[in-house]
Amino acid sequence: MVPRLFKLIFLLLIISILFQNCQDKKVKIGFLLDDFSSERWYKDRDLFIRTAEEMGGIVMVDSALRDIKKQYDQAKIMLDNGADVLVVVPVNSEHASTIVKLAHSYDVPVISYDRLIQNCDLDYYISFENVEVGELMADYLSKRNPVGNYVIISGPPSDNNSKFIKLGQMGVLQPLIEKGDIKVVYDSFVNEWDTEEGYNHMKSALKNSNSINAVLCANDALAQGAIRALEESSLAGSVLVSGQDAELEAIRNIMAGYQTMTVYKPIEAIAYTAANTAIKLAKHEPVTHENETIWNGQKMVPAILLPSMVVNRDNIDMTVISDGYLKEHNLVQ
Ligand code: GAL
Numbered sequence: 001m002v003p004r005l006f007k008l009i010f011l012l013l014i015i016s017i018l019f020q021n022c023q024d025k026k027v028k029i030g031f032l033l034d035d036f037s038s039e040r041w042y043k044d045r046d047l048f049i050r051t052a053e054e055m056g057g058i059v060m061v062d063s064a065l066r067d068i069k070k071q072y073d074q075a076k077i078m079l080d081n082g083a084d085v086l087v088v089v090p091v092n093s094e095h096a097s098t099i100v101k102l103a104h105s106y107d108v109p110v111i112s113y114d115r116l117i118q119n120c121d122l123d124y125y126i127s128f129e130n131v132e133v134g135e136l137m138a139d140y141l142s143k144r145n146p147v148g149n150y151v152i153i154s155g156p157p158s159d160n161n162s163k164f165i166k167l168g169q170m171g172v173l174q175p176l177i178e179k180g181d182i183k184v185v186y187d188s189f190v191n192e193w194d195t196e197e198g199y200n201h202m203k204s205a206l207k208n209s210n211s212i213n214a215v216l217c218a219n220d221a222l223a224q225g226a227i228r229a230l231e232e233s234s235l236a237g238s239v240l241v242s243g244q245d246a247e248l249e250a251i252r253n254i255m256a257g258y259q260t261m262t263v264y265k266p267i268e269a270i271a272y273t274a275a276n277t278a279i280k281l282a283k284h285e286p287v288t289h290e291n292e293t294i295w296n297g298q299k300m301v302p303a304i305l306l307p308s309m310v311v312n313r314d315n316i317d318m319t320v321i322s323d324g325y326l327k328e329h330n331l332v333q
Contacts, residue, residue: 026058027282029275030078030086031113032071032099033063037193038221040245040267041089044114047271048087055279066192068095075099079106084282087111087274093118093160109281113274114265116160118297123281125294125303126274128265130161134168134218136310137242140261141214142176145240148213151186151205153226155193155218162189165218165244185209190222198225206233214240220250220262227258246311254313265308273304 029052033041041063049059060078064071071091078086079102086103088110090096097120100110109123116125141150152169155162166189176182186205190197198217205212206229215230217223223243230236236258243250246264253259280287293300 026056027279028082028084029057029059029278029282030075030083031059031061032074032078032086032088033061034071034089034091034115035063035066037066038219038245039247040265043267044089044271047267048275051272052275052278055275057275057279064091066091068092071096072099072102075102079103079108083108085109085111085278087113087278088117089113090115090117090159092158094158096120097122111274111278111281112301114161114270116294116296116301118160120296120298122296122299122301124277124287125296125301125305126270126277127161127303127305128270128308129305130164131168131171133161133244133263133265133308134165134170135172136168136263136308137165137216137218137244137261138169138172140310140312141216141240141242142172142182144260145213146176147181149183149185149209149211151202151209151212151215151226152184152188153198153201153205153215153217153222154187154189155222156191157189159193162218169216185212193219193221195221195225195228198222199229200225202226202229206230206235212239214242216242217244219244220247220259221245223259223262224249224253227253230258251311251316254311254316257313261310261312263308264311266306269306273306277304 031048036042045061052059062074064074068091075086086108088096088099093115096117100117100120100122103110111124111126112122114127154166173182186208188201215226217226220243223241226241227236230239240260243259243262246262250259250262277287292303292305294303
């Protein structure tokens, strides 16, 4: 009788230790970035790691420096090192579907971070209302300048956000184009989110047309290049320019009157939401934020799309510089 009782106690002890170990086991997150050409990605990286660690996760992080194959190889290394979940900023929205397939062969879920991975069985998409980002830009500039010649410099087509932004811009501009109030005199996608590309495209636009009233640049890096080209033609400050990301240089240009506005996508909010979702997915717990779904060419992907906001000269201090954004939008308790 006594040895039996001992056996039972011993068994219970083992079970409770195993249970404790399972509970204590930290979630391993693989965070795959594209590049650091925009200053925001440093913030994304740092805030994501900090938040995930605060939530009890361990983060493996790597940047592919715009190399599609490198990103795939980095994903494989993370999976081989025991990643429980991958969070991916795809170098290329189409090619990254191979990362999703690979992760699934390890039974590991994938979250698409900021940029949507296309045509695959993606598990989750955490981003912003990217069509709205384009609408905010076009709406702001066209209210300031409802009649005139417009230039559109869009991001690279390899980033799905470029298409969303263009969609949003055209939704606002099309009725004004049809009315004959706005004429698009130059319209191009770029190869990379680069200042140099913004500069070169603006140079070409200035060659094509000698009267330009507004330039819709899809992000601040492109805007920075476009402003340099405008400066060389002594036009900086007299042509409206949009941007995205609220980068430091953009804030300076807005203060100086060279850039009209930028769209701020709160990094804290996306980093927090992605870390939280990654940990929940890895633990097979339900994701509690308000959900949406988005079509990625193969399926309706569960998504959390956060709001972004216009930053102009009048509200810089209240938005980007001050904190409290998360609480204001009920993203944290
Ligand atoms: C896009 C993103 C932008 C910008 C850009 C440059 O995917 O939507 O906010 O950061 O990448 O990296």
